[in-house]
Amino acid sequence: MEERNFTAREKCPRADVFLSGELTEFTRSALKKLFDGECVFVNGKAAKAGQKIEEGDGIKVILPDPKPLAAQPQDIPLEIIYEDDDLAVINKPQGMTVHAGNGNEDGTLVNALLYRLGNLSGIGGVIRPGIVHRIDKNTSGLLVVAKNDRAHLSLAEQIANKTCRRTYIALLEGNLGQDSGRISTYIGRSPTDRVKMAVVPPEKGKIAITDYTVLERENGYTLCRFDLLTGRTHQIRVHAKYMNHPIVGDDVYGRKKREFGLEGQLLHAYALQFTHPVSGEEMRFTAPLPEYFKKTLAKLGFDNFSL
Numbered sequence: 001m002e003e004r005n006f007t008a009r010e011k012c013p014r015a016d017v018f019l020s021g022e023l024t025e026f027t028r029s030a031l032k033k034l035f036d037g038e039c040v041f042v043n044g045k046a047a048k049a050g051q052k053i054e055e056g057d058g059i060k061v062i063l064p065d066p067k068p069l070a071a072q073p074q075d076i077p078l079e080i081i082y083e084d085d086d087l088a089v090i091n092k093p094q095g096m097t098v099h100a101g102n103g104n105e106d107g108t109l110v111n112a113l114l115y116r117l118g119n120l121s122g123i124g125g126v127i128r129p130g131i132v133h134r135i136d137k138n139t140s141g142l143l144v145v146a147k148n149d150r151a152h153l154s155l156a157e158q159i160a161n162k163t164c165r166r167t168y169i170a171l172l173e174g175n176l177g178q179d180s181g182r183i184s185t186y187i188g189r190s191p192t193d194r195v196k197m198a199v200v201p202p203e204k205g206k207i208a209i210t211d212y213t214v215l216e217r218e219n220g221y222t223l224c225r226f227d228l229l230t231g232r233t234h235q236i237r238v239h240a241k242y243m244n245h246p247i248v249g250d251d252v253y254g255r256k257k258r259e260f261g262l263e264g265q266l267l268h269a270y271a272l273q274f275t276h277p278v279s280g281e282e283m284r285f286t287a288p289l290p291e292y293f294k295k296t297l298a299k300l301g302f303d304n305f306s307l
Contacts, residue, residue: 002063009203012053015042019061020189021204028194034061071100071126073115076107080116081285086151086278087144088117091287094140094264099128113145120145121152132156133166133231138249138264141168142272142287154277159231167271168226168236169215169289169307171296172245173254176222180213183239187232196252197234199242208232210239216305221248223297223305225270236267248296260296268293270307 004023012018016031019040023031034040035049041060042051053059079091092098092109099110113120113130120130123146130145132155146152158164188205190198199205209229216223222245226236237253240246246254250265273284286307289297297303 001065004061004063006059006061008053008055008057008059010055014049015040015047015051015053015059016049017191018053018059020191020194021200022059023061023189026189031194034063037064039064071108071110071114071129072106074106074111075115076112078109078112078116081142081287082283083117086147086276087155088113088147089142089144089272089285091142092135092140092269094138094290094292097137098134098143099124099131117145117147120147121149123149123152123156133159135269136234136237136265136267139168139267139269140287140290140293141269142285143269144272144274146277151277155274158274162229163275165271165273166228166231166269168228169268169270169293170224170226170236170240171248171266171293172222172224172240172243173248174220174222174245175217176212176214176224176243176245178214180211183210183212183242184208185239185242187235187238197232197238199238206230206232208235208239210236212239215307216302218301221300221302223302225307237265260299262292262296266293266296 006022008018019031038046039062040047042057080088081091082089097108099108110129122129124131132144132146132152135141135143144155146155185199185208186202186205187197187208188200190196207230211227213225214222215225228235237247237250241253247265247267248259249262268289271286276283
């Protein structure tokens, strides 16, 4: 079990609302389970979700160990860009969940990896073996997978130290005014919809920094490159919405409709650069835009950009 402790900096009308700003990785239902299981304590006493929080209150949360999910190897098509004894670089298709959870217990990237690669790093546990970082189900593109703990620790440290470079390509709604810039905000769980992330005050979230460069504008749309300097949940999608130019096809942070016959957002993890955890070699990989992405660009007249 893991224990987390917080001190309230200000009053809050409900304990669950307070914790939603601290445990940003938890959904509303997950937070409810913590209260129902008497895992939340305020000033040493078990707390209810609707309990008021006063400035200076001490809040302790006992996080139960995750329920093991025995992921089974499954013969699922998988595009491996690169592989050696320590790691593999995967080009994940849109629609594939990275690991089991929330009703997705098979058909995941982990199931495919167990079949194709066999041994994976154990640091992620039985739920996320080998998974160093994630991309959303409906985001396509590159991610690196660790085959042993040494590689996992090195790659995770590179991501934490911002020496692992991750570049994404996205099609945005509207004409983005500036040709380039940096978005620096704090991202946390949305106070109005616990399924979503949002730009929040500093005390409610974690720093999130994204650089962007416009590649081309056509017919009321903007093709953009995004470089992650941090890796918050849904970071690019939230920052695109923050600029009032949500990603095309994103029915969570954009418009609630399907455009161009898309099944999800036009967001692609295009490039990945890191130092090999054993050899020390600088490694860089790219993955071309998926066909559905290219077809949408062609429909809109995009033909002058260079990735």
